[in-house]
Amino acid sequence: MDVTIIGGGIAGLALAHELAPDHAVTVLESSPGPRGGGFMIDFFGPGFLAAERMGIIEELRSRGHAFDGVRYGTPDGKESGRIDVGPLVAAAGGRYFSILRPEVELGLLAVLPQSVELRCSARVTAVRDPALEDAGASGRAAVDLADGNTLETDLIVACDGVRSVARELVAPGHGPIVPMGYRVASYLYDDPELAAELGERMLMTDTVGRVGWAYAADDSRVGVMLAERVRAAGTKRPTPDRERLQREFAGLHPQVDRALVHAPESFYDDLVAQAIAPRWSRGRIVLAGDAAHAPSLLAGQGTSVAIAGAEALARSLRATGPYVQAGLAEYERRWRPTAEKVQRSGRRSAAFFTPSSPAQLRGQQIARRVVGLPGVSRLVTRSFIAP
Numbered sequence: 001m002d003v004t005i006i007g008g009g010i011a012g013l014a015l016a017h018e019l020a021p022d023h024a025v026t027v028l029e030s031s032p033g034p035r036g037g038g039f040m041i042d043f044f045g046p047g048f049l050a051a052e053r054m055g056i057i058e059e060l061r062s063r064g065h066a067f068d069g070v071r072y073g074t075p076d077g078k079e080s081g082r083i084d085v086g087p088l089v090a091a092a093g094g095r096y097f098s099i100l101r102p103e104v105e106l107g108l109l110a111v112l113p114q115s116v117e118l119r120c121s122a123r124v125t126a127v128r129d130p131a132l133e134d135a136g137a138s139g140r141a142a143v144d145l146a147d148g149n150t151l152e153t154d155l156i157v158a159c160d161g162v163r164s165v166a167r168e169l170v171a172p173g174h175g176p177i178v179p180m181g182y183r184v185a186s187y188l189y190d191d192p193e194l195a196a197e198l199g200e201r202m203l204m205t206d207t208v209g210r211v212g213w214a215y216a217a218d219d220s221r222v223g224v225m226l227a228e229r230v231r232a233a234g235t236k237r238p239t240p241d242r243e244r245l246q247r248e249f250a251g252l253h254p255q256v257d258r259a260l261v262h263a264p265e266s267f268y269d270d271l272v273a274q275a276i277a278p279r280w281s282r283g284r285i286v287l288a289g290d291a292a293h294a295p296s297l298l299a300g301q302g303t304s305v306a307i308a309g310a311e312a313l314a315r316s317l318r319a320t321g322p323y324v325q326a327g328l329a330e331y332e333r334r335w336r337p338t339a340e341k342v343q344r345s346g347r348r349s350a351a352f353f354t355p356s357s358p359a360q361l362r363g364q365q366i367a368r369r370v371v372g373l374p375g376v377s378r379l380v381t382r383s384f385i386a387p
């Protein structure tokens, strides 16, 4: 059948890889090429296992990075604690590495079968399935593009991220994102000197209300992530503003201050949010990845579950062959429990992501020390890694 995937991000490319042997796949991606927005993610859990089954894990691992762990720093530049990544890697049986999000995308592009038609600068504005409006209607499903064209297809898979254009139609009342009370900015820039200073440990600031991360993405580039608490009510995507960023995050740590001087004009800046959809498909339209079940970056597994969810959808469609509706039901039955579990873990982390008071900061510092104790460390890492 003809499958049209909206969004050539992580879920979209992973799904195209899996569907290509059996179907005519078109991917519509709004950006002109791979998105450069770079932040380092931890790759483990269900997505790792799915990438193994897909035969792409070595491609991804070759683009990954192994950090020693995290170093906490206070505004005066002193180190206030450390967490090693070793126990996490061991608890995951070695199935764990860090990787820049854009490298995941580039890795998936490198293994994309040639039969997949990838159209960049193709922004979808609406999706339609005539059968949803009139049960007797026989027309095919269709996507409308910003350039005025319409594409007809047998199945539409919305992999267009947390702000999906299709979610409202599939799960009425659930189109908007569910903000979690944080806003995060991130960027990458060239700074071999700071990259060498940061070395193999990520820096995370031990601060209240606002937290900064700085890490060496490679020998020459530094990655920065800046998180702040915001009112949870608004859902509009914020406009990146370099001066505001430099002003609001000044003084967290001397190395973050140095990195702030190099903040680019354009950078990733968005609310931390989940997508909640009580159903993932309707007629011939189905949601996958963040569009269906964004856990937010607080869960630390968005990329992993985006890949695993896409693979679960492809497997279900493969298993049910021409019975597409049965395949979509099977996808939800098979995959929803894991996706919801990761979302719950994201919600639980929300209160702790950025300490809201000096007392909470102090509590986290004590908890870090307890977690460092051998027996506790094993327990905590196992519960973190469990899918």
Ligand SMILES: Cc1cc2nc3c(=O)[nH]c(=O)nc-3n(C[C@H](O)[C@H](O)[C@H](O)COP(=O)(O)OP(=O)(O)OC[C@H]3O[C@@H](n4cnc5c(N)ncnc54)[C@H](O)[C@@H]3O)c2cc1C
Pocket (backbone or CB within 6 Å): 006, 007, 008, 009, 010, 011, 012, 028, 029, 030, 031, 035, 039, 040, 041, 042, 043, 101, 122, 123, 124, 125, 159, 160, 161, 162, 165, 184, 186, 225, 288, 289, 290, 291, 294, 295, 296, 297, 300, 301, 302, 303, 304, 305, 306
């Ligand atoms: C700062 C930050 C840190 C994170 N850290 C981690 C982490 O440590 N571990 C982890 O696993 N995950 C992490 N994540 C989450 C992870 O990046 C996402 O959950 C994951 O990328 C989801 O993939 P996706 O393909 O579903 O959506 P996306 O990656 O958002 O891709 C959606 C694609 O659809 C395209 N698109 C959107 N709208 C349209 C349209 N109308 N028409 C056509 N194309 C469209 C977009 O351009 C994009 O390419 C983090 C996220 C952020 C923001």
